Amino acid sequence: MFEEKDQSRTAISELGEFGLISHLTANFKITRKSTVKGIGDDAAVIAPEKGSEIVVTTDMLVEGVHFDLSYMPLKHLGYKAVVVNLSDIYAMNAQASQITVSIALSNRFPVEAVEALYSGIETAARIYNIDVVGGDTTSSTSGLVISITAIGMADKKNITYRNGASENDLLVVTGDLGAAYLGLQVLEREKKVFEVNPNAQPDLEPYTYLVERQLKPEARKDIPKLLAELGVLPTSMIDISDGLSSEILHLCEQSKVGCNLYEEKIPLDPQVISTCEEFNLDSTTIALSGGEDYELLFTLKQEDFPKIKGNPNLTVIGHITARKEGAHLITRANTKIPLIARGWNALSEEE
Amino acid sequence: MFEEKDQSRTAISELGEFGLISHLTANFKITRKSTVKGIGDDAAVIAPEKGSEIVVTTDMLVEGVHFDLSYMPLKHLGYKAVVVNLSDIYAMNAQASQITVSIALSNRFPVEAVEALYSGIETAARIYNIDVVGGDTTSSTSGLVISITAIGMADKKNITYRNGASENDLLVVTGDLGAAYLGLQVLEREKKVFEVNPNAQPDLEPYTYLVERQLKPEARKDIPKLLAELGVLPTSMIDISDGLSSEILHLCEQSKVGCNLYEEKIPLDPQVISTCEEFNLDSTTIALSGGEDYELLFTLKQEDFPKIKGNPNLTVIGHITARKEGAHLITRANTKIPLIARGWNALSEEE
Numbered sequence: 001m002f003e004e005k006d007q008s009r010t011a012i013s014e015l016g017e018f019g020l021i022s023h024l025t026a027n028f029k030i031t032r033k034s035t036v037k038g039i040g041d042d043a044a045v046i047a048p049e050k051g052s053e054i055v056v057t058t059d060m061l062v063e064g065v066h067f068d069l070s071y072m073p074l075k076h077l078g079y080k081a082v083v084v085n086l087s088d089i090y091a092m093n094a095q096a097s098q099i100t101v102s103i104a105l106s107n108r109f110p111v112e113a114v115e116a117l118y119s120g121i122e123t124a125a126r127i128y129n130i131d132v133v134g135g136d137t138t139s140s141t142s143g144l145v146i147s148i149t150a151i152g153m154a155d156k157k158n159i160t161y162r163n164g165a166s167e168n169d170l171l172v173v174t175g176d177l178g179a180a181y182l183g184l185q186v187l188e189r190e191k192k193v194f195e196v197n198p199n200a201q202p203d204l205e206p207y208t209y210l211v212e213r214q215l216k217p218e219a220r221k222d223i224p225k226l227l228a229e230l231g232v233l234p235t236s237m238i239d240i241s242d243g244l245s246s247e248i249l250h251l252c253e254q255s256k257v258g259c260n261l262y263e264e265k266i267p268l269d270p271q272v273i274s275t276c277e278e279f280n281l282d283s284t285t286i287a288l289s290g291g292e293d294y295e296l297l298f299t300l301k302q303e304d305f306p307k308i309k310g311n312p313n314l315t316v317i318g319h320i321t322a323r324k325e326g327a328h329l330i331t332r333a334n335t336k337i338p339l340i341a342r343g344w345n346a347l348s349e350e351e
Numbered sequence: 352m353f354e355e356k357d358q359s360r361t362a363i364s365e366l367g368e369f370g371l372i373s374h375l376t377a378n379f380k381i382t383r384k385s386t387v388k389g390i391g392d393d394a395a396v397i398a399p400e401k402g403s404e405i406v407v408t409t410d411m412l413v414e415g416v417h418f419d420l421s422y423m424p425l426k427h428l429g430y431k432a433v434v435v436n437l438s439d440i441y442a443m444n445a446q447a448s449q450i451t452v453s454i455a456l457s458n459r460f461p462v463e464a465v466e467a468l469y470s471g472i473e474t475a476a477r478i479y480n481i482d483v484v485g486g487d488t489t490s491s492t493s494g495l496v497i498s499i500t501a502i503g504m505a506d507k508k509n510i511t512y513r514n515g516a517s518e519n520d521l522l523v524v525t526g527d528l529g530a531a532y533l534g535l536q537v538l539e540r541e542k543k544v545f546e547v548n549p550n551a552q553p554d555l556e557p558y559t560y561l562v563e564r565q566l567k568p569e570a571r572k573d574i575p576k577l578l579a580e581l582g583v584l585p586t587s588m589i590d591i592s593d594g595l596s597s598e599i600l601h602l603c604e605q606s607k608v609g610c611n612l613y614e615e616k617i618p619l620d621p622q623v624i625s626t627c628e629e630f631n632l633d634s635t636t637i638a639l640s641g642g643e644d645y646e647l648l649f650t651l652k653q654e655d656f657p658k659i660k661g662n663p664n665l666t667v668i669g670h671i672t673a674r675k676e677g678a679h680l681i682t683r684a685n686t687k688i689p690l691i692a693r694g695w696n697a698l699s700e701e702e
Contacts, residue, residue: 036404036510037512040513040605041443041512041513041514041605042408042439042440042442042443042513042588042589042590043406043407043408043439043440043442043443043445043501043503044406044407044408045404045405045406045407045443045510046404046405046406046407047404047405047507048399048403048404048405052399053387053396053397053398053399054396054397054398054399054405054502055394055395055396055397056394056395056396056397056449056451056484056485056500056502057393057394057395057451057485058451058453058485058486058487058498058500059453059487060453060454060455060487060489060496060498062455062489062490062491062492062496063492064492065455065489065490065491065492066489088393088394089393089394091393091394092392092393092394092396094394098407100407100408100409100500102409102410102411102498103411104411104413104416104496133407134407134408134409135409136409136410136411136498138411138413138416138417139413139416140413140416140494140496141413141414141415141416141493141494142492142493142494143491143492143493145411145413145455145491145496145498147409147411147453147487147496147498149407149409149451149500150394151405151407152394156398159396161388161392162391162392162393163392237393238393239393254391254392
């Protein structure tokens, strides 16, 4: 279906571990002033900017759990693995500056496949202006595992946690929701069609936005910068990886508050609406529980509303209430139902 | 043979991903002043000490490649996974301060097994005085994969790279070499005996030091501190994970120098000598290529020799020469043979 086109195969053993690593990392250029030493020593060395704190996050992606190589090209996978980590840095209202990349892969992967993976990593590093400063490449007895750690910096006063939301703050989301999950549904449907009829040509045209959100998600590097330009310091922030409802509940729990979320305010792309109709799915459920959107969810003081009003990147979807009020969805029919977390959960799905 | 004794089994699905993570991380206490925020937000936040740079390293351990659970108890594995990363931080002449821990595991592991693994991680964190500030716990389709990223700090002027050695510098090693590799040979032999006769009781008494060096290696946290106390700033440093010869060649290559290593100076424990005789192995070969010793190898100016003379932790094993001289071993018989890297190599061993 989406097979790698390049059919040349070089066994990893022809290069050896050190050979493979230097081959793969040859394209990684150091561009950040804060990177004192990148790949090639026992550890990387980073010089913090004056007055800044360091922000660190890590994520592991496992073949057969987080991705399926039958419809995820390796280059896209490399790109996505970086992006999901950077998203966590931006969710601290920080700027990402460095990553380390560790990969375990079985010898069913030729060097060309690893090159495709690294080319996606290198592309993401270039686009997001981060340096790859370290990592590990090793063999695995079966599937592919990618572990990335991302490092960022921010002025101490700008770092935004999950626990700072207060009653009456506005609840704001970037971009739109639900598309990445629907993209996965489309790809899985096409995979089944392909398994039955390998000559079928998938027509993904009506779903381009959805498929792109699934295969090539982007992290909101622009938002910390935009907020600084608008003079807005969010009171709390989180990235939307597991679905809106799950993330709202994290914010509420850690901030010890409740909230009202308005169904009619949830931003949806037209392809999400039309595809939900086609698949007979409820678009609100998809936006609440779909996951993998990598948008940012944050709260801000009501007095800051004029600063963000009308900004096409930002949508006010609700407001914070007292903890005893609980967290609720106010439906289009004006009924109030408790928000529950039904986000995508890697571990429980497997069991 | 070394089975976990506790036979109770709780399926991971009973807790769920978030439940499992909070259950496992409940014991992790934050003790470092530099840890502003640990587990529980999108990212950890670290405040660099004034004038310090940040040092970052990462390592991935894969079941069936880096460890064999039939003789590696999970608690020891967790401990070792932390230690091998810290070793890279100390090799920069820095102090380790934080780690993140990502784990992929299949559902053949009950919660009790994951608890044992985390208890080893927690023990290492306590002993080495580092904070566990983040991570990821996910399922895998087959084996266990552990990816740890370690973070440290040091005054900018103290950070020691691989590329600073100069002609006439002395080559110094900490501790003794070859024991960890021999420990693995002993364990593998006992595993074979056990497979033939499950009632055989292994007598590991003559090999306690070797087995401990393999199963519970320690990183040289004491060395950066000792060197500071002695007033010695190494000119270059590396940790010995792949075997002495491989690490010496890294130092020589990156420093653009040669070296003479004296066979008679290589520090060996008496158990290494006696076990090499028993296994009919050459102890120098084992010390040169065995790997997993996690001692430190460094160079220092000749004028600093009086400061380290007689210190039981440090052995001068050679000196740096001009690059054109090459890197050589001077044998006990006073013949000069080129050093070659035959270190333990995870990837090529697998092929």
